[in-house]
Amino acid sequence: MKMPSIIPCTSSNLASKHSKIYQFINCRLVRKGCIIKDDFWIRDGKILNPEPVFYDERVQADVRIDCHDALICPGFLDIQINGGFGYDFSSDVDNLEEAVSKVSHGVLSAGVTSICPTIVTSPNSVYHQVIPKLVKKAGGLDGASILGIHLEGPFISPEKKGAHPLQYIQEVEGIDKINDVYGCLDNVAMVTIAPELPGAKDVISYLANQGIVMSVGHSNGNLEDGEAAVNCGASFITHLFNAMLPFHHRDPGLVGLLTSRLICKPVHYGIIADGIHTHPAALRIAHRTHPEGLVLVTDAMAAMGLGDGEHQIGQLKVKVEKLTARLVGSNTLAGSVVTMDQCIRHFVKNVGATLVEGIEAASLHPARVMGIEHLKGTLDFGSDADFLLVSDEGPLKVLHTFIAGECVYSAPDAPQLTSTYHKHFSEK
Known part of the structure; x- marks a missing residue:
């Protein structure tokens, strides 16, 4: 089911997102000194490693967010x-x-x-x-x-x-x-x-x-x-x-x-x-x-x-x-x-x-x-989910700014982010 844009964030919808898993799709990531094509996962304000979530917790993302090929980088x-x-x-x-x-x-x-x-x-x-x-x-x-x-x-x-x-x-x-x-x-x-x-x-x-x-x-x-x-x-x-x-x-x-x-x-x-x-x-x-x-x-x-x-x-x-x-x-x-x-x-x-x-x-x-590179400045698993969606077509342009997994700024002309909600896998 297609949901309204998650932008802009408001205080009323912050509490409802607690412990939900967010999967950003159709994006590229700045990770380990390179730009890679991959999805980006967050939960409870932290960057998430999806493998243990998928194989150990046996769940998938609660919300999938289409990034429209934007580049995700650290704040x-x-x-x-x-x-x-x-x-x-x-x-x-x-x-x-x-x-x-x-x-x-x-x-x-x-x-x-x-x-x-x-x-x-x-x-x-x-x-x-x-x-x-x-x-x-x-x-x-x-x-x-x-x-x-x-x-x-x-x-x-x-x-x-x-x-x-x-x-x-x-x-x-x-x-x-x-x-x-x-x-x-x-x-x-x-x-x-x-x-x-x-x-x-x-x-x-x-x-x-x-x-x-x-x-x-x-x-x-x-x-x-x-x-x-x-x-x-x-x-x-x-x-x-x-x-x-x-x-x-x-x-x-x-x-x-x-x-x-x-x-x-x-x-x-x-x-x-x-x-x-x-x-x-x-x-x-x-x-x-x-x-x-x-x-x-x-x-x-x-x-x-x-x-x-x-x-x-x-x-x-x-x-x-x-x-x-x-x-x-x-x-x-x-x-x-x-x-x-x-x-x-x-x-x-x-x-x-x-x-x-x-x-x-x-x-x-x-x-x-x-001395906080274990928390900020990277997209490493376990780091704080302080990140940006930017356009790298020509000059760098900040589209959306996130802190602790919450959208805190969107450029007026940024593409709208849309969310799709999913059900969890059934436990075996």
């Missing part, structure tokens, strides 16, 4: 996003709940199913207000999952501050200083720090042992500083090429971490593929040097989803003109206004990478950075 993770749609996480402190709601819901149209809200260098009072309020939470109809806060500062180099206010940049000094500035670390998932600062390596080791992802960035440090930081627990580079020493043949700086033989583990690196922050040639160099480490980030600020004009990032004013955001009265770049699907399209086009490589740079790779 995207944005681990550096400052705000969007008119809201800034570092300055809209009094409206933080509203800011998180608007941004986490707004990014669903770009296929983003998890984010790390990013707080730029700010007064101590901002950290003390924001960190306890910006809690980790699972995603759903209200918006993308909140994986935890990314604290980008204030322990950075004044010489490489970028769009961070100089008056709020601080010295590291030690663990007590970290606790004094941040107040608490309960909801913190990542911290960016300049590794050359006195005391930085002890702090990196301490916070990494607390389960916080440590990143090096906004740094005037050399390769040796970066290598020492990685060997102390750092595992990520914040927006490669931006706000760091430029590559030099005698000392490649933090960029040299991509090929260093003196570090205990390979690093991942964020890169803003918007055509403004990183030249396509530099993007190609990074990808060809260390493709497995490349993580697409938007570094989006309040103007994402809006238009030209003046906006806010942290404590500073920003002017946006023709997709370029700069601090008012200067030539300093101040975050981006691009969405994650735009970054993937730019990356694929300008690097010559495959669509699968672009998708994995926005899903599997950031999931690995956060």
Whole structure:
């Protein structure tokens, strides 16, 4: 029997789907680095292995959903996003709940199913207000999952501050200083720090042992500083090429971490593929040097989803003109206004990478950075059913976004998904 479209999902039909098995048919899957032709099964918000269901449970799917040859891929993770749609996480402190709601819901149209809200260098009072309020939470109809806060500062180099206010940049000094500035670390998932600062390596080791992802960035440090930081627990580079020493043949700086033989583990690196922050040639160099480490980030600020004009990032004013955001009265770049699907399209086009490589740079790779690749960033059995139906005919286009197996966004012109209900096999 043909049923009405399952799109859009509503709160009234969520409960009725509990424990039902959904089989997506007429689709292709991004799985294990390839595109394969196969059906896709989910139950209770998890990706399901159909073999034991068929042979052990002796049942078939409750609902079959025709995907019309769409490509199914993991949902995207944005681990550096400052705000969007008119809201800034570092300055809209009094409206933080509203800011998180608007941004986490707004990014669903770009296929983003998890984010790390990013707080730029700010007064101590901002950290003390924001960190306890910006809690980790699972995603759903209200918006993308909140994986935890990314604290980008204030322990950075004044010489490489970028769009961070100089008056709020601080010295590291030690663990007590970290606790004094941040107040608490309960909801913190990542911290960016300049590794050359006195005391930085002890702090990196301490916070990494607390389960916080440590990143090096906004740094005037050399390769040796970066290598020492990685060997102390750092595992990520914040927006490669931006706000760091430029590559030099005698000392490649933090960029040299991509090929260093003196570090205990390979690093991942964020890169803003918007055509403004990183030249396509530099993007190609990074990808060809260390493709497995490349993580697409938007570094989006309040103007994402809006238009030209003046906006806010942290404590500073920003002017946006023709997709370029700069601090008012200067030539300093101040975050981006691009969405994650735009970054993937730019990356694929300008690097010559495959669509699968672009998708994995926005899903599997950031999931690995956060240590959650067993839950997100793949279509592996047992993973969270955070996935997208996309069109890969020409530029990537997000058609439908799912979180925990529920449709949370559909593009206005996306083909309608129709459901067919089936009976279970009779037990033998």
